[in-house]
Amino acid sequence: MYLRFFDDGLAQTSFLLACPRTREALIIDPRRDVDVYVEAARAQGLRIQYSIETHVHADFACGSRELLAIGSRTISGPGSNLRYPHHEVHDGERLRAGDISIEFMHTPGHTPEHISILVNQPDQPTRIFTGDTLFAGAVGRPDLLGEKQTRALAGSLYDSLFNKLLKLDDGIEVHPGHGAGSLCGAGISSEPHSTIGHERRSNPMLQHTDRDDFIATVLSDLPETPPYFPRMKKMNQEGPPLMGLVNGYRGAAAMSASATIATIKAGALLIDMRPPAEFAERHPVGALNLGYGPKLGYWAGFVLPDNARVVMLAADERQASDAARQLMRIGVSRIDGYLIGGIHGWLAASLPTSRFGIMSAQELRGTIGGADAPLVVDVRTEREWNKGHIEGALHVPLGDLESRAAEIPRSRPVATMCEGGYRSALAASVLERAGVDRVMNVAGGMSAWRQLEAAV
Numbered sequence: 001m002y003l004r005f006f007d008d009g010l011a012q013t014s015f016l017l018a019c020p021r022t023r024e025a026l027i028i029d030p031r032r033d034v035d036v037y038v039e040a041a042r043a044q045g046l047r048i049q050y051s052i053e054t055h056v057h058a059d060f061a062c063g064s065r066e067l068l069a070i071g072s073r074t075i076s077g078p079g080s081n082l083r084y085p086h087h088e089v090h091d092g093e094r095l096r097a098g099d100i101s102i103e104f105m106h107t108p109g110h111t112p113e114h115i116s117i118l119v120n121q122p123d124q125p126t127r128i129f130t131g132d133t134l135f136a137g138a139v140g141r142p143d144l145l146g147e148k149q150t151r152a153l154a155g156s157l158y159d160s161l162f163n164k165l166l167k168l169d170d171g172i173e174v175h176p177g178h179g180a181g182s183l184c185g186a187g188i189s190s191e192p193h194s195t196i197g198h199e200r201r202s203n204p205m206l207q208h209t210d211r212d213d214f215i216a217t218v219l220s221d222l223p224e225t226p227p228y229f230p231r232m233k234k235m236n237q238e239g240p241p242l243m244g245l246v247n248g249y250r251g252a253a254a255m256s257a258s259a260t261i262a263t264i265k266a267g268a269l270l271i272d273m274r275p276p277a278e279f280a281e282r283h284p285v286g287a288l289n290l291g292y293g294p295k296l297g298y299w300a301g302f303v304l305p306d307n308a309r310v311v312m313l314a315a316d317e318r319q320a321s322d323a324a325r326q327l328m329r330i331g332v333s334r335i336d337g338y339l340i341g342g343i344h345g346w347l348a349a350s351l352p353t354s355r356f357g358i359m360s361a362q363e364l365r366g367t368i369g370g371a372d373a374p375l376v377v378d379v380r381t382e383r384e385w386n387k388g389h390i391e392g393a394l395h396v397p398l399g400d401l402e403s404r405a406a407e408i409p410r411s412r413p414v415a416t417m418c419e420g421g422y423r424s425a426l427a428a429s430v431l432e433r434a435g436v437d438r439v440m441n442v443a444g445g446m447s448a449w450r451q452l453e454a455a456v
Contacts, residue, residue: 078090140157
């Protein structure tokens with residue numbers, strides 16, 4: 001039995017494998033909301049015996065510590081040094097789970113402790129679960145542990161790929177830990193799986209067979225590093241705080257207006273999940289605009305502080321509960337609940353509101369050179385900025401905005417800019433919360449700006 005679980009927001013994949021005869025199951029790279037695996041196992045009459053971490057993850061909170069509560073044993077790579085009960089395998093170590101035969105391969109490069117998992121079971125194709133070492137169409141990034149280790153890890157990545165994984169038979173299926181959209185590698189394909197032979201022939205990085213050439217190439221094309229990655233790695237090393245999710249997730253708690261205000265006064269951040277236009281028109285004072293969608297948790301990782309406590313303004317319980325799951329996956333553990341009635345509940349309680357403007361790219365263009373032209377604060381990544389930006393704009397990547405808010409002058413209006421308008425709406429709410437009182441969001445962002453430029 002083989003089940004694949006894919007989280008669209010983080011482009012993260014986990015797997016459940018089980019032996020039909022003995023009903024033993026194992027999970028590879030479980031995410032924190034482990035009730036999805038427990039429910040799947042229960043529906044099939046399975047016992048989750050093992051939870052395998054291919055490496056200490058930087059992009060999502062792992063679920064192995066949660067699974068200990070049902071007797072699952074955690075397996076990790078050599079030198080992972082997890083702070084909760086686990087077994088570190090060595091290169092070539094084998095394991096059986098019923099009729100499933102497993103061999104662990106030490107494949108460092110993305111991280112020093114990384115392992116890949118070669119699996120054979122009757123009536124199934126041979127599969128290699130490669131975590132973040134080899135993706136469909138890409139390879140893992142070697143730079144997340146800092147500059148001092150990056151070059152050495154890039155060399156280890158080459159060795160793991162060319163001297164281990166590519167020594168396997170061409171027909172072996174490759175099942176990676178991420179798909180398109182993940183920042184754990186550059187240029188990852190949307191294909192759910194591949195084969196060793198296909199990657200050998202078509203993966204652009206695997207055409208660089210010279211070791212020095214490979215190292216230079218992989219280091220020349222590194223994605224940006226989200227600011228929450230370092231703290232996520234630390235959390236996964238220690239084991240994320242337990243949420244009791246093996247017993248099921250009961251959903252986000254509904255809260256009265258008075259309870260919501262008390263929570264905010266106690267230090268919680270209010271997350272307003274309405275679309276940017278609705279938020280701009282009227283929103284609770286101090287709220288952050290994280291528009292609801294599959295990437296809410298991902299973008300929350302850019303702006304929420306360590307140990308954040310949050311309360312939500314949501315359309316309903318379903319939306320609030322899904323958002324809470326996304327927040328848990330990026331390490332948020334203190335989620336009080338959501339305000340009953342959403343914005344209507346806030347207004348009915350006569351609680352304070354604020355608003356800021358929205359301007360089109362055309363309106364922004366019309367102000368350029370004027371006496372009251374806004375300062376454009378571009379919150380895109382450095383890579384996006386380098387591909388083109390508005391002359392005179394100030395570049396402050398979204399993840400740095402709160403810490404650099406003091407750099408934003410209060411003497412002129414501020415227009416936040418991103419690629420399409422989502423990040424800039426969030427940025428406008430961050431700046432407003434930091435005391436910038438003449439802020440507006442550029443709808444459509446640089447995409448709309450480029451269309452204007454092309455029409456000239």
